[in-house]
Amino acid sequence: MFSTVNTKMLNIAKVKELHNTHQPFHRPLKCLLARSLAPTTYEKEGKKYLVQHLVICDDTGYLKATSFEIFRTVPIIVTDVIVQTAANYLRPPTPPVTDIPTIKKSPVKTLHTVCGKVSKDETPRQVQTKGGTTQVRTIQVEDKPRNKVKLALWRNFAEESFNMGDYIKVQSVTLTEYQREKQLASTSRTKIEVTSPPEEQVAITIVAFDTTNKDYEFLAQIDGDLLDTYICKKELISDLLSEYESFNHDEDNKPLTDDEKLLDMLPAICVVKVQEKTISYVEKPLSRINNA
Structure with missing residues (x-):
């Protein structure tokens, strides 16, 4: 319970109405202590100060208090919603991740x-x-x-x-x-x-590539003009390219390599799952842009 001097008590709503400045308030309040924090020290102009924060409430609202005298008295009835709102005001719950x-x-x-x-x-x-x-x-x-x-x-x-x-x-x-x-x-x-970045699903347009023994390195566009690089296992692309019969042989009926098939399809659009610039899944189909 909260009070300062022995005068007529007000409720919190009335205090907000009459006293909306940072000056000390010298009227008693009969209220419920919703939450308190451990005292903290801060420094101002070379001097150290000890301050404790409380949130108090009654059936008309809540307030934060930092300088006070406390007297115990009979309980008062305050709804759970007001008590929880007052407690969260002093120490809000951790907010969820937001983009x-x-x-x-x-x-x-x-x-x-x-x-x-x-x-x-x-x-x-x-x-x-x-x-x-x-x-x-x-x-x-x-x-x-x-x-x-x-x-x-x-x-x-x-x-x-x-x-x-x-x-x-x-x-x-x-x-x-x-x-x-x-x-x-x-x-x-x-x-x-x-921490580790989440796996994301994005649409990319492959405009160029380089190759190693096991991987492709794609130069790809996102949002039309933003270029970035991605690493992809060759086996993921090979499985997709094997389904395109029209690209399996050249004019002399010789089998095409995966690099030749992929080069013939550029620029190609695909939807991929990616984490830290590494592609873990390529969604079918791998489509050539018609007006390339």
């Missing part, structure tokens, strides 16, 4: 979890904030070609161990906006994990 275009369409200050490849990684730098000098490291996360977002890793998160090209999962980051660009920033609850 980058959806994240950028979300309101500023919302929490997100993002997965993707580290496509840029700047050296940590020292910046001046209201609380003093701290470090920040800016990276760029890419979940699909052209789906990119900047992520600012503050304080200890700037020292996280991962490298360019790693696929990472970053939980509980907040959406910000700087110079009209939507970006992400770490929070006190952020967690970073280096």
Whole structure:
């Protein structure tokens, strides 16, 4: 229960109506303690402060409190929905993984979890904030070609161990906006994990290839003009090419090699399953573009 001085008590809705500033409020509240966090220390202007955060609620709503006196009193009735909402306000549940275009369409200050490849990684730098000098490291996360977002890793998160090209999962980051660009920033609850990228199904147009003993390396287009390279086992393509009887022999009725068949079909469209630029499955049919 929560109170400060011995005057007439108000409910939380009335407090919000009468007092919407950051100045101390000197009226008692009879309420339910929904959640509390362990005390934390922060530094401001060379001085260290200890602060504890609480969320309190009654049947009219909830509030966050940081400076208080607590007195016990008889229980009050508050619905489970309000209690859970109040508890989540102080420590929201970890958000699910969301794709980058959806994240950028979300309101500023919302929490997100993002997965993707580290496509840029700047050296940590020292910046001046209201609380003093701290470090920040800016990276760029890419979940699909052209789906990119900047992520600012503050304080200890700037020292996280991962490298360019790693696929990472970053939980509980907040959406910000700087110079009209939507970006992400770490929070006190952020967690970073280096993980494996998911297997994706994409449509590609093979425009060129190189070959080794066991693999093809395809130069392929995605979205019409974006070129990328993929590795594919020869046996996956060989099984598909064997079904095209018209390409099995040349004019002298000599058997064609798989390389010759594939070259004759370029540019070719196919749907593939890919993970880390390695093709694990090629969907039938492998089709030549008619106007090539």
